[in-house]
Amino acid sequence: MTSASTPVAIAGWGQTGPLAEDLRSIPEMVLDAVQATLRNAAMGYEDIDAVVTASVDVFDGMTASNIAVTEVVGAVMKPETRIAADGLCAAIHAACQIRAGAYDTVLVVAHAKPSMSDFYELTKWALDPIFLQSLGIDFLTFAGLQAAAMAAEDKDAVERWAGLAACRLADASGDGKSPGSTEILQSALVTTPLREKMCAPLADGACACVLRRGDDSSPGRKEIRLSGLGHDLAANFIGDRELTESAGLERAAARAYADAGIKQPEDEIDVAEPSVAFAHEEELFVQSAGISDNTIISPHGGLFAGNVPIVAGLSRLTAAAEYLRRNNDLRAVAHGSWGPAGQGQAMVVLENAIP
Amino acid sequence: MTRPVIISHEMDATWRYASGVAMERFANNLLERRIEAMQCGECKRRYLPPRPFCGNCRVPLTDWAPVASEGVLEAWTVVYLPIVDNRTGITRDGPYAMGLIRLDGADTTLNHYVAETDPACLKVGQRVKAVWREELRGAIDDILHFEVLE
Numbered sequence: 317m318t319s320a321s322t323p324v325a326i327a328g329w330g331q332t333g334p335l336a337e338d339l340r341s342i343p344e345m346v347l348d349a350v351q352a353t354l355r356n357a358a359m360g361y362e363d364i365d366a367v368v369t370a371s372v373d374v375f376d377g378m379t380a381s382n383i384a385v386t387e388v389v390g391a392v393m394k395p396e397t398r399i400a401a402d403g404l405c406a407a408i409h410a411a412c413q414i415r416a417g418a419y420d421t422v423l424v425v426a427h428a429k430p431s432m433s434d435f436y437e438l439t440k441w442a443l444d445p446i447f448l449q450s451l452g453i454d455f456l457t458f459a460g461l462q463a464a465a466m467a468a469e470d471k472d473a474v475e476r477w478a479g480l481a482a483c484r485l486a487d488a489s490g491d492g493k494s495p496g497s498t499e500i501l502q503s504a505l506v507t508t509p510l511r512e513k514m515c516a517p518l519a520d521g522a523c524a525c526v527l528r529r530g531d532d533s534s535p536g537r538k539e540i541r542l543s544g545l546g547h548d549l550a551a552n553f554i555g556d557r558e559l560t561e562s563a564g565l566e567r568a569a570a571r572a573y574a575d576a577g578i579k580q581p582e583d584e585i586d587v588a589e590p591s592v593a594f595a596h597e598e599e600l601f602v603q604s605a606g607i608s609d610n611t612i613i614s615p616h617g618g619l620f621a622g623n624v625p626i627v628a629g630l631s632r633l634t635a636a637a638e639y640l641r642r643n644n645d646l647r648a649v650a651h652g653s654w655g656p657a658g659q660g661q662a663m664v665v666l667e668n669a670i671p
Numbered sequence: 672m673t674r675p676v677i678i679s680h681e682m683d684a685t686w687r688y689a690s691g692v693a694m695e696r697f698a699n700n701l702l703e704r705r706i707e708a709m710q711c712g713e714c715k716r717r718y719l720p721p722r723p724f725c726g727n728c729r730v731p732l733t734d735w736a737p738v739a740s741e742g743v744l745e746a747w748t749v750v751y752l753p754i755v756d757n758r759t760g761i762t763r764d765g766p767y768a769m770g771l772i773r774l775d776g777a778d779t780t781l782n783h784y785v786a787e788t789d790p791a792c793l794k795v796g797q798r799v800k801a802v803w804r805e806e807l808r809g810a811i812d813d814i815l816h817f818e819v820l821e
């Protein structure tokens with residue numbers, strides 16, 4: 317159980333990508349994101365007490381994948397923790413370090429470069445080695461099974477998801493040239509009922525942010541605080557779970573809302589940045605996180621602008637922070653998800669605050 | 672920007688996983704075309720594939736319960752992309768169907784291939800039956816796939 321006694325603020329953020337293929341090396345990508353973050357926070361490496369990174373060894377083709385970025389994240393001779401899960405989980409761990417009083421300023425960094433290999437092929441190695449790996453099943457197939465389970469009793473579901481994908485692709489492109497529902501429903505079947513354009517395009521990228529204690533802020537100066545933290549892990553075997561709902565996200569959201577003092581999420585959240593890699597997941601998010609039509613969802617298209625695994629949730633956090641910085645809205649939520657059919661779920665509540 | 676040097680990297684390694692007591696019995700049962708689940712003494716949930724611990728009740732599992740090789744298709748998807756079979760290295764071209772099957776007597780569902788690949792012929796709730804390999808070897812692919820019964 318976390319303690320909200322020490323407020324945590326997000327001091328700055330930056331990213332590189334998403335790009336379908338970034339020709340730079342992973343350290344070059346990460347350095348770009350970290351330098352942008354430090355500039356944004358008006359800080360230098362010397363201001364950082366500790367680092368939390370997020371990366372997955374099998375996606376990078378090496379173990380341990382954090383050693384490639386040790387220097388560029390400024391972790392040499394500093395305490396570093398690596399999270400092999402979504403970057404939002406890394407941000408939660410960094411915030412917990414600050415709340416616990418261990419550090420005042422923590423840099424959070426996530427990276428992934430799926431263009432290096434066949435990403436979904438690699439996801440097979442994240443499954444039970446005896447039973448599931450021998451079947452050759454991967455995360456893409458699990459997404460199809462989940463969407464199929466949701467569509468089984470809902471004949472309008474696939475058309476709705478095409479509409480959601482069209483909306484997010486339009487928000488992401490901003491040029492009015494994105495495909496409409498009809499084109500999406502005619503795109504190639506990937507794993508029924510999901511079609512190619514219902515799947516957020518995989519991309520390379522890195523994202524970072526600096527979290528710091530929020531109780532030493534300049535009085536009267538607006539800052540963005542992480543007021544609610546929650547994460548959850550469901551059973552790994554998807555056959556143990558009810559796929560038409562996300563009990564893990566319900567639990568993660570409930571923890572984050574309780575932490576932030578939110579009693580009615582349907583009325584109290586202005587903007588939501590969910591990690592939606594497949595169109596059906598947006599409905600799971602809305603239903604499980606208790607989001608209503610009063611909330612703006614993914615104003616810039618979310619992951620349909622480019623889905624960088626592991627980076628996704630942290631990029632949702634920085635997108636939500638950017639939204640709050642530019643607007644006077646009070647509260648946003650960022651969501652992260654990882655593992656087969658969303659086994660891992662994370663939720664962070666962000667608030668505009670004036671100390 | 673000029674295109675940088677791209678260095679190909681291939682990993683090749685072999686692991687020898689201990690099956691554990693639960694999977695050992697499961698595998699030996701497959702050699703006799705028999706399937707058993709493990710049942711939690713607290714919640715009574717019957718887990719398949721079997722495992723040593725109930726994650727919900729946080730208690731070890733020791734009780735076995737027979738389940739049928741027939742059951743109900745709880746979810747299915749037809750995949751149009753090829754996959755590589757990890758055991759043989761042979762590519763399985765699409766389309767192929769993957770299902771979640773609740774065998775009679777089990778409370779959780781089992782991932783496996785479904786023989787039918789025409790989406791129009793598949794629906795949730797259909798009865799399905801395991802089709803066994805002729806030469807059994809004590810692994811999950813002793814079940815080749817599940818066929819639709821109706």
